[in-house]
Amino acid sequence: MIELKQLTKQYGKPGRLTTALSGLDLSIQKGEIFGVIGHSGAGKSTLIRCMNLLERPTSGEVWVNGINLTALGKKQLQNERRKIGMIFQHFNLLSSATVFDNIAFPLRLCNTPKSKVEQKVGELLALVGLEEHRHKYPAQLSGGQKQRVGIARALASDPEVLLCDEATSALDPQTTDSILKLLLDINRRFNLTIVLITHEMHVIQSICDRVAVIHQGGIVEEGPVTEVFLKPRHEVTRDFIRNDQLSDGDPFTTLSGQPNERTVKITFLGAKTYESTLSDVVRETGVTFAILQGTISKIKETPYGQLIVRFEGSPESVNQTVVQLQKQGLDVEVSS
Amino acid sequence: MFGLDFSMVDWQEVYTATMDTLRMLFASSLFAVLIGLPIGVMLYMCARSTSVWIRACYTVLSFVVNILRSVPFIILIVALIPVTRAIVGQSYGVLGTIPPLVIGAAPFFARLVETALNEVDKGVIEAAHAMGSSTRQVVWRVLLPEARPGLVAAITITVVTLVSYTAMSGLVGGGGLGDLAIKYGYNRYETEVMIVAVVLMVVLVQLLQMAGDRVVRHFTRK
Ligand SMILES: Nc1ncnc2c1ncn2[C@@H]1O[C@H](COP(=O)(O)OP(=O)(O)OP(=O)(O)O)[C@@H](O)[C@H]1O
Ligand SMILES: [Mg+2]
Numbered sequence: 001m002i003e004l005k006q007l008t009k010q011y012g013k014p015g016r017l018t019t020a021l022s023g024l025d026l027s028i029q030k031g032e033i034f035g036v037i038g039h040s041g042a043g044k045s046t047l048i049r050c051m052n053l054l055e056r057p058t059s060g061e062v063w064v065n066g067i068n069l070t071a072l073g074k075k076q077l078q079n080e081r082r083k084i085g086m087i088f089q090h091f092n093l094l095s096s097a098t099v100f101d102n103i104a105f106p107l108r109l110c111n112t113p114k115s116k117v118e119q120k121v122g123e124l125l126a127l128v129g130l131e132e133h134r135h136k137y138p139a140q141l142s143g144g145q146k147q148r149v150g151i152a153r154a155l156a157s158d159p160e161v162l163l164c165d166e167a168t169s170a171l172d173p174q175t176t177d178s179i180l181k182l183l184l185d186i187n188r189r190f191n192l193t194i195v196l197i198t199h200e201m202h203v204i205q206s207i208c209d210r211v212a213v214i215h216q217g218g219i220v221e222e223g224p225v226t227e228v229f230l231k232p233r234h235e236v237t238r239d240f241i242r243n244d245q246l247s248d249g250d251p252f253t254t255l256s257g258q259p260n261e262r263t264v265k266i267t268f269l270g271a272k273t274y275e276s277t278l279s280d281v282v283r284e285t286g287v288t289f290a291i292l293q294g295t296i297s298k299i300k301e302t303p304y305g306q307l308i309v310r311f312e313g314s315p316e317s318v319n320q321t322v323v324q325l326q327k328q329g330l331d332v333e334v335s336s
Numbered sequence: 337m338f339g340l341d342f343s344m345v346d347w348q349e350v351y352t353a354t355m356d357t358l359r360m361l362f363a364s365s366l367f368a369v370l371i372g373l374p375i376g377v378m379l380y381m382c383a384r385s386t387s388v389w390i391r392a393c394y395t396v397l398s399f400v401v402n403i404l405r406s407v408p409f410i411i412l413i414v415a416l417i418p419v420t421r422a423i424v425g426q427s428y429g430v431l432g433t434i435p436p437l438v439i440g441a442a443p444f445f446a447r448l449v450e451t452a453l454n455e456v457d458k459g460v461i462e463a464a465h466a467m468g469s470s471t472r473q474v475v476w477r478v479l480l481p482e483a484r485p486g487l488v489a490a491i492t493i494t495v496v497t498l499v500s501y502t503a504m505s506g507l508v509g510g511g512g513l514g515d516l517a518i519k520y521g522y523n524r525y526e527t528e529v530m531i532v533a534v535v536l537m538v539v540l541v542q543l544l545q546m547a548g549d550r551v552v553r554h555f556t557r558k
Contacts (some may be wrong), residue, residue, distance in 0.1 A: 052466055081468035092463035095557050096481045105477070106467045137557040157467070 001193045002028040002051060002161065007060035009046050009217075020046040021057070022217045028210075030160075033187050033194045035208035035225070037201065037240060043217045044197045048165050051195065052084045053077060065160055082106065085154030089166035091146040093138040099125070099149050100134045106157040124152040128182065144175035151182060155190075162186070164196045168203060180206050201240045205229060205299050213237045226299050230267050230306060230331075261310055262318045263292070267331040268305035278307075281324045287313030342528050349516065350532055356430050357512035357540070360502045364437035365495045372442040372494070373487075375401070376449025377475060383450075404443040409501050412440050413508055433510035437501050445494040452486030453479055484555045492548025496541050503537060513537050 004026040010017045020043045028034045038044045049055040050062055053069050062069045067080060093102050103124055107117045125131045128148040138146055147167060154162055164183070168176040184207045187194050198204060204211050204225060211229075212222040213236055221234045232238045266278065273296060282289060289309045296305040311318045325332045379401070382394035407415070413436045417427045420435040456479055464478045480487070503514025513533040521530025 054462060054466055075470075078468040078470055081466060084466070086463070086466040088459060088463060090459055092457070092459035094460055094478065094482060095457070096484060096555070105464075108477075109467060109469055109473060139557050153467075 001030040001065060002026070002195065003061075003063035004047075004050070005061040005063070007047075007050060007062065008058050009043075009050060009055060010058045019217055021050070023060070024214075024218055026212060026219065026222075028193065028195060030193055031187070031191045032209040033184070033196060033207050035196045035198065035204040035211040036214055037198055037204055037211060038214035039199065039236070042214045044199070044214055045165055047214065048163050048195060048197045051161075051163055052081055052086060082110065082157045083159050084161045084163060085157070085159035086163040086165070087147065087150040087154050087167045089169050091138070091143075091150045091170075093146060093149055093153070095138055098135050098137055099130060099141070102138070102149055103152045103156055105153060110157075120156060121152075124155060127155070127186075128152045142175075143171050144179060147171065147175075147179050148182070151179075151186070155186065155192075159192070161193045161195065164194065166197055166199070169198070169200075176203070177206070183207060201229075205297075207300060209300065213240070226269060226302055226304065229299055230269070230304060260314065260318075261312050262322075263308065263310050263335040264322060265333040265335070266305075266307045266309060266325060267333075268296075268303075268307075269331070270302055270304075272329060273303040273305045277325065277328045277330060278309075281321055281328065282311075285313070285317045285321045285324065287311045287317050287321050340528050340531070342532070344526070345528050345532055350529070350536070353511070353513045353516040353533065354536055357499075357502050357514070357537075360430055360433055360437065360505070360510070360512055361495065361498055361540075363434050364441060364498050364502070365491070367434070367438040368441035368445050368494055368498070369491060371438065372445030373449055375442065375446035376453065377479070379446060379450040380453040380479075381471075381475075401443040401446055404439065405447065409436070409440045410504055410507065412436050413505055413510075428509050430511045433502065433505040433508075433512075437498060437505065440501055441494055441498050444497065445490060448490035448493060449483075449487065452483045452490050455486055456482045485552045488548060488551045488555060492545060492552075495544050495548075499537060499541055499544070 004024055007021050007024045007026075008019070009021040010019050012018050024047070026047075036044055036047060046055055050057050051064065053062065057070065060070070064080065064084060069077060069080060072080060094105065097105070100121055103121045104117050107120060112120070121134075122131075125134055128151055130145060130148055130152070133141065133145065138149065141149065150167075151162075162183075167183075168179050171179060180203065183194060183196070186192055187207075196203065196208060208225050210223065211225050212219045213228070213234060214220070215234075215236045221228055221232070221237050228237060229241060232241055268277075278289075289311050292308045292310055294305065294307040296303070298304065311321055313321075322332050322334060375397070379394065379397060382390050382397065385391055385394070404412075413433070416436045416439060419439075420427045420432055423435045424431045426432045460482060461474060461478055464474050469477065502510070502512050503517070506512060506514030506516070506518045509515060513536055517530045517533035520526040521533070
């Protein structure tokens with residue numbers, strides 16, 4: 001659906017260039033919610049703004065829905081942009097227009113007949129739950145309501161892609177969750193491809209299917225959220241996950257065990273999370289265990305659990321336990 | 337009171353002068369806005385262009401605007417006599433003052449327009465581009481509506497400035513309240529007429545400012 005090829009973006013004049021993106025490749029599938037996470041200044045905004053050419057890349061190609069945007073003329077680009085919705089951190093609504101007129105804006109751009117505008121905006125107001133606010137001005141709305149207007153406006157032209165640049169960063173946690181829920185709902189209902197930029201792992205974990213971690217203008221890690229989240233490979237990714245869980249120090253790597261002890265990290269995914277596998281196995285092998293750290297939660301709709309456990313028992317029975325757990329389909333990592 | 341005698345004031349003449357001032361004010365404001373607005377938009381757009389040539393145009397346009405603004409109005413009137421004659425066929429009277437008034441006020445207004453447009457949130461303009469607006473659509477549907485309170489304030493300031501310009505044009509026999517004040521007050525020492533003329537101008541400025549402020553308030557949604 002979106003294909004970035006060797007995308008490079010530099011700012012500034014020759015001699016004093018800042019490279020915001022360097023030779024980045026990315027492929028986003030139709031209908032998925034794709035998250036991009038990175039620290040401040042990593043190039044997230046630049047990346048998403050290149051997807052509709054608000055920022056023209058220095059080199060490389062941007063393909064959206066089979067069309068090479070970088071090769072289009074001004075007029076054609078305007079037409080293609082109408083099929084790419086975008087929402088912003090600061091909403092960017094017209095302060096001089098009512099909620100209704102804001103949502104109608106993209107429709108009126110292409111001279112949609114009045115009755116059609118009326119009907120479409122009505123539907124969108126219902127979708128985002130703002131029917132009774134249609135005659136208000138943005139200044140009279142809360143942040144969450146403004147973002148709902150932003151979403152409705154972005155959907156007005158029936159886009160195939162929705163780009164979200166830090167769409168929830170200016171909102172409080174509850175409002176963030178309600179906006180994320182709305183995005184997920186829209187994604188399902190219209191099979192709309194959503195690209196979402198954020199610096200909060202929580203946002204990625206709530207609704208994304210796949211994630212890319214961006215650092216210093218390049219993608220350092222990419223994959224299904226469950227994979228990246230449970231088995232982060234890059235330092236930056238680990239950083240985000242650690243910050244998100246607010247845990248300090250990882251007993252898995254900091255504790256050294258006694259000879260008859262073994263510290264292991266067990267990862268549960270999907271339905272296994274809620275099964276009694278661990279207790280079944282230890283009852284059989286006779287080892288005892290202590291939980292040093294644990295999380296059980298959900299990634300999007302997939303339940304997962306991650307436990308750091310210390311087994312005590314004879315070396316053979318501990319080994320046996322690990323093997324049994326792995327046989328049951330759990331991911332077990334043994335501390336060295 | 338104060339040894340002034342208002343009974344000798346020729347009210348018919350005061351009325352004629354007031355109407356002349358209003359006529360000059362209306363015509364010159366109208367043309368100053370009609371000419372200054374596109375120039376202001378052009379200044380705003382050119383300053384932001386990525387093309388080196390268009391930015392060079394900005395420098396030139398900006399220079400011309402600055403020159404016209406820095407010439408004292410009283411000199412502009414005299415200097416423009418040939419131009420005025422060419423445009424309206426006379427360089428005196430109500431008609432003769434309109435071209436210098438317009439040429440004096442339009443660049444001033446254009447700058448105020450540019451400033452008002454600069455105040456428009458960049459994010460909103462960006463959003464409009466992201467939705468596929470053409471440049472023309474951005475100007476008409478985003479820039480101008482979003483800047484409306486600032487533009488109305490700019491018009492108010494320009495019209496008020498034009499009140500004092502019309503008074504100055506009295507020096508060259510332009511007609512109106514300024515002319516009246518000079519003719520009677522300065523040349524004939526009839527202070528009463530001068531006071532009446534000045535009071536009328538003060539009232540006019542007050543009314544204009546109040547009306548302008550009210551419209552600004554009406555359009556402000558922030
Ligand atoms: N218009 C610009 N002119 C010059 N440099 C820029 C411009 N926009 C971004 N940059 C630079 O490009 C780099 C990436 O910026 P970008 O805005 O994409 O980061 P970000 O990941 O969105 O950060 P944040 O989370 O703070 O929004 C930064 O080093 C920034 O200084
Ligand atoms: Mg950013």
